[in-house]
Amino acid sequence: MTAKTMDDLVSLCKRRGFIFQSGEIYGGLQGMYDYGPLGVELKNNLKSAWWSSMVYENDNIEGLDASILSNPTVLKYSGHEDTFSDPMVDCKSCNSRFRADQLDKNICPNCGSEDLTEPRPFNLMFKTNVGPISDGSSFAYLRPETAQQIFTNFKNVVDSSSKTLPFGIAQIGKAFRNEITPRNFIFRVREFEQMELEFFVRPGTDEDWHKEWVKKRLHWWEQQGVPKDNIELYDVPDDELAHYSKGTIDIMYKFPHGLEELEGIANRTDFDLGSHTKNQDELNISAKVMPNNNSNTRLAIQDIDSKKWVVPYVIEPSAGVDRGVLAIMNEAYNVEDLGEGKERIVLKLKPHLSPIKAAVIPLKKNNAELVNKASDLKKRLQSLNIGRVVLENTGNIGKGYRRHDEIGTPLCITIDFESLEDNTATVRDRDTMKQERVSIDALPDYLIKCINE
Numbered sequence: 001m002t003a004k005t006m007d008d009l010v011s012l013c014k015r016r017g018f019i020f021q022s023g024e025i026y027g028g029l030q031g032m033y034d035y036g037p038l039g040v041e042l043k044n045n046l047k048s049a050w051w052s053s054m055v056y057e058n059d060n061i062e063g064l065d066a067s068i069l070s071n072p073t074v075l076k077y078s079g080h081e082d083t084f085s086d087p088m089v090d091c092k093s094c095n096s097r098f099r100a101d102q103l104d105k106n107i108c109p110n111c112g113s114e115d116l117t118e119p120r121p122f123n124l125m126f127k128t129n130v131g132p133i134s135d136g137s138s139f140a141y142l143r144p145e146t147a148q149q150i151f152t153n154f155k156n157v158v159d160s161s162s163k164t165l166p167f168g169i170a171q172i173g174k175a176f177r178n179e180i181t182p183r184n185f186i187f188r189v190r191e192f193e194q195m196e197l198e199f200f201v202r203p204g205t206d207e208d209w210h211k212e213w214v215k216k217r218l219h220w221w222e223q224q225g226v227p228k229d230n231i232e233l234y235d236v237p238d239d240e241l242a243h244y245s246k247g248t249i250d251i252m253y254k255f256p257h258g259l260e261e262l263e264g265i266a267n268r269t270d271f272d273l274g275s276h277t278k279n280q281d282e283l284n285i286s287a288k289v290m291p292n293n294n295s296n297t298r299l300a301i302q303d304i305d306s307k308k309w310v311v312p313y314v315i316e317p318s319a320g321v322d323r324g325v326l327a328i329m330n331e332a333y334n335v336e337d338l339g340e341g342k343e344r345i346v347l348k349l350k351p352h353l354s355p356i357k358a359a360v361i362p363l364k365k366n367n368a369e370l371v372n373k374a375s376d377l378k379k380r381l382q383s384l385n386i387g388r389v390v391l392e393n394t395g396n397i398g399k400g401y402r403r404h405d406e407i408g409t410p411l412c413i414t415i416d417f418e419s420l421e422d423n424t425a426t427v428r429d430r431d432t433m434k435q436e437r438v439s440i441d442a443l444p445d446y447l448i449k450c451i452n453e
Helices: 006-016 037-056 072-077 147-152 154-161 206-223 271-276 321-332 368-382 397-407 417-422 440-452
Strands: 019-021 033-035 061-064 085-090 097-099 120-123 126-129 139-142 167-176 191-201 231-235 247-255 258-269 313-320 333-339 342-347 356-362 388-391 411-415 424-429 435-439
Touching (some): 006 333, 006 397, 033 037, 072 139, 147 154, 147 271, 147 313, 191 206, 206 231, 206 313, 313 321, 342 397, 356 440, 368 411, 368 417
Antiparallel strands (some): 019 033, 085 097, 126 139, 167 191, 191 313, 231 247, 247 258, 258 313
């Protein structure tokens, strides 16, 4: 079964070193979390899977890693300074603060009062001083999304890679939003990571590409262990669309706290490139872009057939890394009844996402021959570069198995006295708990096959 409550996941994450509250020894910082030894491995594996599917498997997609600090002018012409806000209300009875659009019947969820202030816009962007003097004249924003640096680097990427339409630019990176009410563990936080692709297409082909990317993203999430049965597609109505969007399809997942957005696939039209481009009047820009007088660059591309300069439309699949981690852990979390009042918690992660790919366990921790043979095998498997392999030298096989079940390790490999005689080892499968003897020389191929399944 999957986790019944968010508390199940929070407890596992703290107990086994996946995720900690940031600054916990000082009472924590709301909306901020730190990824522990296992969490950072899971998170990096998810990002690696996304990067591989986007960049390595597509010859027409390039990568980018842009700065976090953003020039205010960029966010002015992108529309974020004027539109990137949430409606905020205060409860006059208990002084709590909430997003107005998330209240049920305008009732304070803390004290039940209906005595609330009128909603007012609250800008979500973090501002910081740049330079030695804090006088308000020189500042930057922490980027609220990774997309804008992709758009402002559009010409640089085209000129350096000679791309033609359709093509994409992918980026994974931190983004910051000053959420009014962070909540639901790592689902809604103030500092998070995004996996975003901006896919540039010819105007007129955008709606077909939009549908295609929705299909691609659904298939990818299924490969990560998120089944379609727990996903719904939400066609965002016009009155809820972002200021840049012609149409957006949200991939909604059944999180422990309810059905919420896991990823959004937006048709941003030519809004962004048009807003940042020079001499807008000379180009056929369809979107209602921000008036621009400062840009010195024409963010357009020459059509190889007509030879005309066009501002491409953009399809944007945008997923939150943290939300992805939460969904994957929720799907993988199982409690199994072993009979006689015993049960085990097992995290049935896809092997390519597992923080630890294999644990090598000597039967006795004080036996030099067993430990040396296990250590040699660990080094051999680690050299395969398929992820982390650990030596579990605790001397307690049963506890070792349970721990690795709970953190999602696909294989446990035990080196025993028989291993010294015939060069075989006992391999235990996480999901079935079945064990088999395998030649130690065959274990590298065995592990690779397991990870790539």
